[in-house]
Every structure is written in structure tokens, then in C-alpha cells.
Amino acid sequence: MDVLSHDILIVGGGGAGLRAGIAIAHAYPSLKTAVISKVYPMRSHTVAAEGGCAAVIKDNDNHDLHAFDTIKGSDFLADQDAVEAFVRDASKEVIQIERWGCPWNREEDGHIAVRWFGGMSQKRTLHAADKTGFHLLHALFQTSLKYDNLKRYDEWFVAGLLVDDGKIGGVLALNIRQGTFHILAAKAVILCTGGVGRIYAFTSNAGIKTGDGAALAYREGAPIKDMEFIQFHPSGLLKNGILITEASRGEGGYLFNKDGKRFMEQYAPSKMELAPRDIVSRSIMEEILAGRGLDGPYGSYVHLDLRHLGEAKIMEKLPMVRELCIDFAGMDPVYEPIPIRPTMHYTMGGVHTDKDGKTPLAGLYAAGEGACVSIHGGNRLGSNSLAEILVFGARAGRTAAEYARQAKPCASERLQSLAKEKMDFIQRRYIRTENGTERVGAILSDLRKTMDEKVGIYRREEGLREGIEAIQRLKERFNRIRLTQQSQVFNTELVGAMEMDNMLEVAHVVALGAFNRKESRGGHARKDYPNRDDAQFLHHSLAYQTPDGPRMEKLPVTITKWQPEERKY
Amino acid sequence: MNTPNTSPSPEVTRTYRRPIPNTWWLKQRSTILFMIREWSSVFVALYAICLLGQLWALSEGADRYNALLARSLSGGSLVLHLVIGAFVLYHMVTWFKISGRIFGSGPLSPGAVTAINYVVWIAASIGIFYWIF
């Protein structure tokens, strides 16, 4: 197999990956750096982020306030040293991206404007209309084009990490267009692969969010952290969960039940619709479970009403919300309330890293939604994630560069033999499947149904047990898959099978983590253990792969100056 | 072109380029209208030649010019002029529309720009009318 050599490989061309790439290409021009992405970088799911990006940039705000909001939002599971670093860097990063062309909305005098967002005690969310992620990603992508020394492998799929004696040596990747596998050697690899939303059916996430990075690291013995924490966003558009941004509430939208009552009065009287997402989502579910939701062909829902904002404000601040409603629900929010229900939205967990993006595996780094530092703990505040991908993308990039400068490359023969092992496995498992019977599509839809039903917003012991068993059966079935495509060129069926394998691996950890955590915290809500239990569970969960499934370990939370307190809004 | 940062494709896979038939423009209304517009340029040019011819005849004296005028009133020539006139009008109308698209931004909407074009055209025509008579 031919070997393409590099100093640093970045897996993922979303916000985190591109930010890392630029950080390295700019400050370390002599390093050979490349970004590998299974889709063209500007197709990455960062493009879908709508509402905004949080950072302290105004005089009436300060870093401690942002840090405390984030920590309280996390239900005190965030590592406070990481959060402090995060809020400080975020202020610089949002200006940096402005200087790279991001069209942030402005005040009349030309300064950047900020808006309200859930769980934030100040207006501090920068935004580019309600297409913030789109503008941010395109600004990063276009800026990355400036660097001749930043190579790209577009539409290449990373199928495995090559690890020699506890140290990264490169990756094995499929050139999707040609259908050929290649060894991409590197001294350091940064995983920026995004979350795992596709394991749920009702989700705001794209088809490419299949948790590849978590699975890649996990298979090589690096732990993945806090996977049981899944964020459900209050406003998923009926029928398939497309996101209606929180900015619609930030700009003043109301939530109503079927009796026309603003039910948030009851659950979060001080913050109302702008309470953190986990709380608003559960409030909506409570209304629906109590029979106060509206009913339609796609199940029960509540109303998000923007009509009182008026057409002008909607067009100025929320044009995409209107576009999405018209295109995907056939209704216009200027004249009608939007039918919504909570949708799976964000993966708080991911590859375990420290605050510089380093994982326990030498040479392996991670950043973005696919990593878990953790600054989001049990629940991410809206608009903290775009800030996170900038901050930790850059940090991981710099750390990896420093490492790569002094590290030795893995010997070529060694890489060849590692790759051959992986190739044999891939051949056996995904390609030579003539005797198989199972369709990947059927396994996927069963997994998504299982996750929605058993590992959803509310979790219970029996449900989780059933969920874990179901996932184990799906894993069994996956051993007998059959692919129909013979041609190598642009074989999306092969890619889909490898993604499916990753999703099963990660879903298992999500369900087991949820089973083990017998408390309710942030996005993890157990009906049978409705309270937070700091005495037993103020810790992160680390999962290691073993032949018999995940092995779970505990990791203490770092607390600097904010002691856990009751979380009320 | 400088493309160091796209993926290296040692042996590029065989792609297929669909042939474009000569009748490609017949498939869509917009391209048919576009072709008519392209052809209308020929008529604009023809009309310019007619004008030049008339000017030349005028410079040669009244007899020459009257002879040309007499020939111009024949049936065939009238039809030709009508056709030319129609195409020139079409060319003008579409150009006014396009110029609206180009210059219409900010406070000046595309419609406004097109309207201004028409106003200027009508004003100019009236001006010429008075100048001649």
C-alpha cells in the first residue's frame, strides 16, 4: 500500500478541524499538515448551526460570569479549569474569525452585536443572522484556502488509526472516489469528527454525524467520556427534528401548550423560555405526558409562537427559521405558531482530552463536538459549542504541532504491517460479505428506534436494560451484513457500513453509561432517580473497549472556585 | 492553476462527460428566449447598416435619396423593416430588464431602474420627433 507522509493529520473539516488546520499552517509553516474529511469541508455539520456563538466581548460582561453560567448549565460536571481557559480564549477567537471575514451582525456604530441565549446571564451570543454556523464555517474554509501548506483530502474516510506500541503512527483511509485504501502517516493525529446524532431518529443532526472519531479512538484503547449525556433541544420541527434555533426564543418567542398557556411559568419562572435546554425540553415533555400537548400525524407537540415579533424582525434576525418552516413544514411563522417537540441535538461526551486537546494515547488529540474536555459537563449551553470548536480547535492544533516538532515518525514497515492487519479486518467484516443476509439500512433504523424509545429524554432502569440488550442483538446482526455494491468507485454503501459499525459501538457506551448513572444531572434524566447525587456521581464516566463490551471507570471533576449548588432558574 | 491543497489522485477515475447536442438551447424557455436575444443582435446590426445606407444616399443628393426611399416602400422591404423593428424592440426590452438587474440595488429597485430606462427612451423619442418636425 502506498504511504503518504505528513507531520500532522486532522480528521474532520468542520469548524474544529479547520480551526486546528489554520492554527498550525499559520504558526508552524514548516510542518506538513493535512485535513481529511469524508465530505467537502463546507458540507460539515457546523454549517447547520443557527443561533450563535458565545463570548465575552462587551464591557458589562466578564469572564467569571460566562464561566459560572457554563458551569451551572453543565450541572457542575464541567471541569472548571477548562471552562476558565475556554471563556478567556473565546473572547479572542470570535474577534479572530471576524478578522477572517465572518459577517457578525453589527450595532449601528459598527461594533459586533450580541443577543440573549438560554442559560446565559448576559447578552453575549454573537450571531450572523440565524446562519451563524454557516458563515463561520465558510469563513474558516475560505481562509484555509489561503495556506499552500495546508493540504486537503476531501471525501476521504478514515477507517482506522494506526497505533504502534501506544503511539500514533498515522491513519488508514479510504479514498471514497477511487475506492482505494491508503496509509496516511503522521506523527500526530487530531480527531475533529463531530458528534453521534445519527443514532437517534428524531434529531437535528446530519447524516454524517456518526461518531466515527469516538469509535476510532475507543477501538485503539483511548477512553471516551460522558457519553450518556445527550442534549435534547426543545425545538425540533415536526416531522423529522430539523432544528428551529434557540435564538427564536432569544429574540422573544413564546412556548404555548394546547390550552394556550405559557407553561414555562411553572417550570422556570425567572428565565421562562430562556432556561437551559435540558430544562425546557423536559418541561415540554411534561406537558405532552400530562396530555396538554397538541396532536397530529407526527405525534404530540407544543407551539413555538413568533407571530408577535412581526415580519420585519423575523426577516432580520430569524430568516432561516422562516425558510425552514416554509420548506420543511409548509407553514409560515409570521402567521402561524410553529409545531415543535424536543429533538436529539448534541453529544456532550466524546474522546477524553485535557484542556489542550491531548488524549491519553501519545500523539492523539481531539477537539470539537467529538471530543470531551469537558466544558459542557451534563448539559451544554446553547452557543457555547461554536465557541468551543474555535477555542479547542486552535488549542489542540498548537499542542499537536509542538508534539509533532519533536516526535519521531513511525517506521514505514511497521505502518505497512499495521495497515495490513486493519485491511484484512475490513475485507472480512465489510467487503467480503457474500454469505451475509442482514441489510445495514434495517439495522440502522432499528438502532435509531431503540435509542429514541429507550435512551431518550427520560430514562428508566428497565428501558435502559432493554436498550442495551437490543444494541447487543444489533451488533450480532451486524456480524452478518451483506453489501450489494460491487463497484469500488464512490461506494457509499461501504462507507455506510463502516459508519454503522461505529454507531453501534458508541450507542452501546451511551446506553451503558446511562444505565450506570443512577441520578439525574443535566441532559441525563432518570425517572427512577430524579435527583442529582453529588455524593456518588460527581464524576465523569470513562469507557474503555473490551471484547465483552465497554468497561466503565470514574474520573473526578476538577473544581476551582465554584462549589456545586442546587441548579434553579 | 495553483492547487496544492486538493487531494492527490494518482490515477483519476474515469468520469463521464455527457455530450451537449447542438439543440441544447431548445430544451428550456429561458435558453430559447436567450437565443432569440442573441439573434436579435444581428437585426440590430442590420438596422444600423440600413441607417448608414440612408445617410450615404442623403450625402449623394436628393435624387439618390428619393430613389432609395421609393425602393424602401416596396412590400418586401416593408416586411423586412417590420421584422427588424420587432427584433430591435425585443432587444431593447430585454436589455432594459437586464440593466434593472445590474444596477438595481439598495434604494433603487431593479423595477425602478427599468422604469427609468423606459422614461429616458420615451423622452428621447419625443425629443427626436420634435427635432425632426
Next chain:
Amino acid sequence: MADQIKLTIWRYNPDNGPDNRPDKGDEYRPQTFTIPYQKDWSILDALNHIKAEVDGSLSYRWSCRMAICGSCGMMVNGTPRLTCSTYLNEFHPNEITLEPLANFPIIKDLVVDLTDFMDKLRSVKPWIIRENKKDDEDTSSEYLQTPAQMESYYQQSLCINCTLCYAACPAYGLHSDFLGPAAIALTYRYNNDSRDQGREDRRKVVAAENGVWKCPVVGDCTEVCPKHVDPSAAIQRTKVNSAVSWFFSFLKGGKGE
């Protein structure tokens, strides 16, 4: 019998697979699928259904399914559209024909080769260019830009790179050297950004032989653009700008380059 709908998909497969089966050869051919009709399905939902349940070998691109990533463009009954936001109910009970985006070489089935487009995007230097290179490292404060200044380029910054405009552009179909609508719109976006000082750098590309002057003003790019970027206006305005600046440099006694 439940309601059904017919989708005719044009397919192409450049390699015959490991068994070298001639019937899987490389001809470009239509294949018709009859599937259950769901009135709330997008065309992309229908394709995902076919891929999962009927024929796993079908290749196409998609990701966000919310009309923002720009992956899923195809010719739908001859017109370039985003298939995630085009619904079956617009066509039912008639059939739907899907082809890969026109004017691009086909890699496989509905997947086209975007290499040329990606090169063109890069060739117009779509990033903020400053005379003082250190400017973009200064994170102590933002560049000021009023909402009115932002307005002058914002529309052209909305391009999602879906390349529908290239599929609609006859000039690109006939001369693939043409820079094309989205790339020129992107030039316009940066040239009109008050923070940018790179207009001169980009002029060499947009005013060159394969730049704006190759555009014959058909206007279909603007018609098909799902994000109302209006690339046609951007092209025509760029023509005016470059003609004006050519004229002035000519007056100044330059070569009128």
C-alpha cells in the same frame, strides 16, 4: 394498492466490479424505481428509501437534509434543485426523472466531479486580503463595519456552494474554463466587504478571458439559486466595474490592463 410514484434515475458506473461483469459496465443509462408514495417525503427521503430497501448500490451525496450544506443538488425533471427540499407531492402522480447535475463530469450515478469547481473557488482568493499582513492577527478589537456596509455584500455571502448555478449555466456547459456564477459571486462578496483590500488581486482573475466576459447573460443561475445569491447581478456588476476601471487606467496612459 397503496399509492406509488415512479422515479427514473440516470446511472453511471465506471468500473465493472471485482468480477468484471460486463452488464455492470460503464454506460450511462436510466433505471426506474417504483416506490410507495408518501406525500411528506422529499426526493432525498425517497432516495434514502431506495438505498436502504431496494438497491444499496445507488450513489448520491447528502448530509444536512435542511438545505444548507449544499450536497444534494441534482437535475430534477431537467432543472437543478436541492433534493432535500424538493418534495414528491410537487410531482405526484407524474413521474420524476433524476440526473446528476448537468455540465459536470459524472463520477458515479448521481455523484459529479467537483474538482474544477473547487479549484475555481480557490482561484478567486476568497479571503480577506489586507495591505498590512499583520492586521488579521490582531485580536484586540474587531474591524468596525456598519450594518449598511455589511448589506452591500451580504447577499453574495449566502452561497452554499451547491453548484446548481453551474448546472444551469450554458456558458459553463460549452466552455468549462469559464469561472462561473458562484465563484464570481464570491469575488463580488469579498470585493465589496469594507474590511477587504484585495480587489486588485482578484481583478486579474475575474476580468481575464475566462472571467466575467464569458457570461452571455442568460440569467438562469439566478433563477435556480436556492439561496437568492443572484450571481447574475454580481457578474454583470463586476463587468461594469472592470470596464470602468479599465477605462480609467486607459485614460491614465496605462495599457488598460
